[in-house]
Amino acid sequence: GHMREIADKLIELKAEIEELQQREQELDQHKVWVQQSIRNVTEDVQNSCLAYVTHEDICRCFAGDTLLAIRAPSGTSLEVPIPEGLNGQKKYQIHLKSVSGPIEVLLVNKE
Structure with missing residues (x-):
């Protein structure tokens, strides 16, 4: 009956939680390995x-794009x-705001 369905659902959810926890541990381990590789x-x-x-x-890498290099604090x-x-x-605008020093913007192109 109804209780049986609920019990089954609980078992199912608990199994899912376990599986997700295991996947989380795996991902954490991979993250540690990647961070170590980057450090190396x-x-x-x-x-x-x-x-x-x-x-x-x-x-x-950015052929045909408008490139702006920004050096800012x-x-x-x-x-x-x-x-x-x-x-x-469409008119795109970029708003930059710095309180601790000048912002340098450079147009990067082939020439």
């Missing part, structure tokens, strides 16, 4: 001289409001 790579002295990207690398806020469409043309 970043803390290896031999790698530090290779830890850079070139202007060409960046342009190649920690704590700078960045907002991109939803653009208003003026006669079918």
Whole structure:
């Protein structure tokens, strides 16, 4: 009857919880491994001289896009409001606000 259904449902839910807990442990373990791998790579002295990207690398990755490089102090806020469409043309704006120093913005292009 009705009680049997509830009991079955409980057993089912408990099994699901156990399975999810096990999956969570697995994910936690993987996270630890990934963090350790990142540390191994970043803390290896031999790698530090290779830890850079070139202007060409960046342009190649974002070919055809408008690229802005922003150098701003920690704590700078960045907002991109939803653009208003003026006669079918969307005008995007970026609002940057810093209280602790200047913000530098650079247009990155092939030239």
